[in-house]
Amino acid sequence: MSSTRRTAVAAGVFFLITEIAAIAGLVLYRPVLSDANYVAGAGADSRVLLGGFFEVILVAAVIGTAVTLYPVVKRENQSVALGYVCGRLLEAAVIVVGTVGVLSVVTLRQGLAGASGADKTSLVAVGRSLVAIHDWAFLIGPNFVLGANSLLLAHLMYRSRLVPRFIAVLGLVGGPLICASATAVMFGLYDQLSPWGSVAALPVFAWEVTLAVFLILRGFKPSPVTARDIPPAQLHAGASAA
Known part of the structure; x- marks a missing residue:
């Protein structure tokens, strides 16, 4: 397996991990997001902590996609490729902020909710504030920044022809959408987790999943970007045959 093929497989695996970890994390710490009185209640701390662990995996995978792809896509346009790396790092950092907010709710509930004389109203208010931090981080990171990152990478893939054009078009459409x-x-037109929001996220989800599957099963398509990775003997043999 050539180094470029290994790069493609690694990037595809990282993309699949981001999808799995993001969905698992959101499902697992849903009780914190949906229960306004979570801090003052019985809680589901183990489940929420597991969700936070999946978010840590998500952060590592997000960074992994950028670091893995950069040596290849920079050959098409180094500035855009560097912008993609920086964007993924920003996305990962924003996800961390949201995750810290959710996990802080668990700490608050465990440390203060059972204390004698604790002001439950104040605890609930603080808990809601931490959840609000998560919600805004979720909007900025896996929405705004993710959209920009998808557009950058899809542009690189489209121009370099490393993947079929229809896959790159999914990213070109999904990012702005x-x-x-x-x-x-x-601006309050609808909620983050709503039918409209889900429909708008489908092209980006399809872009990342199809890209991941293609990279794992097929690798990069032959193009000028990958030509330098063909062994000299193979190039010579091809020239002789021509």
């Missing part, structure tokens, strides 16, 4: 949806959520 999820940014537009995030703008609508920001």
Whole structure:
């Protein structure tokens, strides 16, 4: 297996991990997001902590996609490739902020909710504030920044022809669409987790999943970007045959 093929497989695996970890994390710490009185209640701390662990995996995978792809896509356009790396790092950092907010709710409930004389009203208010931090981080990171990152990578893939054009088009369409949806959520047109938000996120989800599957099963398509990775003997043999 060539180094470029290994890069493709690794990037595809990282993309699949981001999808699995993001969904698992959101499902697991849903009790904190849906129960306004979670801090003052019985809680589901083990489940929420497991969700936070999946978010840590998500952060590592997000960074992994950028670091793995950079040596290849920089050959098409180094500036855009560097922008993609920086964007993924920003996305990962924002996800961390949201995760810390959710996990802080667990700490608050465990440390203060059972204390004698604790002001439950104040605890609930603080808990809601921490959840609000998560919600805004979720809007900015896996929506605005993700949309911009998808657009950058899809542009590189489209220009370099490393993957079939229809896969790159999914990213070119999905990136701006999820940014537009995030703008609508920001100004109160609908909620983050709503049918409209889900529909707007489908192209980006399809882009990342199809990209991951293609990279794992097929690798990068032959193109000028990958030509330098063909062994000299093979190039010579091809030239002789011609």
